[in-house]
Amino acid sequence: xxxxxxxxxxxxxxxxxRRLGLTHAGWAYCNLPHKDTQESSWVQHGHxxxxxxxxxxxxxxxxxxxxxxxTARLVLLYxxxxxxxxxxxxxxxxxxxxxxxxxLGLSDGGKTYRIVQEQSRRIxxxxxxFLGFDDDxxxxxxxxxxxxxxxxxxxxxxLHQESLWRETVTLNEVYFQSxxxxxxxxxxxxxxxxxxxxxxxxxxxxxxxxxxxxxESIVVNWVSxxxxxxxxxxxxxxxxxxxxxxxRFAMAVYPEAKVRIEPHGLVLAxxxxxxxxxxxxxxx
Numbered sequence: 001x002x003x004x005x006x007x008x009x010x011x012x013x014x015x016x017x018r019r020l021g022l023t024h025a026g027w028a029y030c031n032l033p034h035k036d037t038q039e040s041s042w043v044q045h046g047h048x049x050x051x052x053x054x055x056x057x058x059x060x061x062x063x064x065x066x067x068x069x070x071t072a073r074l075v076l077l078y079x080x081x082x083x084x085x086x087x088x089x090x091x092x093x094x095x096x097x098x099x100x101x102x103x104l105g106l107s108d109g110g111k112t113y114r115i116v117q118e119q120s121r122r123i124x125x126x127x128x129x130f131l132g133f134d135d136d137x138x139x140x141x142x143x144x145x146x147x148x149x150x151x152x153x154x155x156x157x158x159l160h161q162e163s164l165w166r167e168t169v170t171l172n173e174v175y176f177q178s179x180x181x182x183x184x185x186x187x188x189x190x191x192x193x194x195x196x197x198x199x200x201x202x203x204x205x206x207x208x209x210x211x212x213x214x215x216e217s218i219v220v221n222w223v224s225x226x227x228x229x230x231x232x233x234x235x236x237x238x239x240x241x242x243x244x245x246x247x248r249f250a251m252a253v254y255p256e257a258k259v260r261i262e263p264h265g266l267v268l269a270x271x272x273x274x275x276x277x278x279x280x281x282x283x284x
Contacts, residue, residue: 008193009252015189020275022081024175025182026051026132026141027202028209033068034198034232042066046228049132049140056125067122070198071115074106075123077191079148079171084183089176090168093152106195124151124169135213141178148172184209185275190253199246202229204274207250207257211271221265 029046032053040063042053055063067076082091106112130143149170171179186208194200206228226239229246233239244261251257258269
């Protein structure tokens with residue numbers, strides 16, 4: 001793991017791409033599953049946020065599945081980032097699957113194609129119920145509907161030769177308007193360096209949202225961390241091992257983060273955001 005941490009930090013520090021990635025603040029509190037689940041609905045109660053994801057149905061009325069893992073997170077991040085950059089909820093996907101995968105920071109092999117295709121299908125079909133409030137009690141999102149209004153579908157065939165069946169996709173209007181108000185800026189280089197680690201992506205997003213807003217250090221105990229990040233982990237002990245690894249990877253690509261891992265939980269201290277406010281304004 002030490003070598004992998006060094007590689008992630010080196011990839012981040014050496015990256016020339018300093019573009020922004022953007023995601024909704026609600027994803028700093030609640031997350032999709034890390035692994036495939038056979039359940040047709042997914043419920044998570046985060047800090048002041050509740051997320052319910054219901055699987056869509058195929059033509060035989062069988063559940064398609066809940067989006068999960070790092071790839072689902074990257075697809076969502078791409079759609080949200082592009083929508084904010086263009087100030088339009090209609091997102092261009094690109095003429096080829098290869099160019100889209102490149103924008104996500106993913107390799108363009110056949111296995112990756114199949115994974116992205118499957119996660120896109122699940123995202124297109126699922127229904128979200130998302131209700132959340134920030135630490136000041138302000139509502140950050142109230143949504144009960146699809147994430148996107150049209151399915152992201154692909155033509156069968158070779159990755160490099162065939163175009164996307166649909167070259168644009170439109171975000172839900174309620175989600176898009178809330179996203180414009182509550183977008184969390186992230187660094188694309190950081191996302192790329194930990195792109196295959198779903199929990200590290202979640203922790204990075206959480207720290208990017210929380211740390212710069214703190215006025216003083218706070219302690220988040222293991223029970224609270226398990227509730228927010230540990231879905232799929234029945235034993236707190238096993239969760240701690242995986243979560244500590246995720247924290248270390250998140251900190252490898254967020255060097256400004258002031259976080260201590262203690263026996264009783266995490267100590268979070270006020271920190272500079274991963275993207276300076278002036279940089280956000282200049283790139284908006």
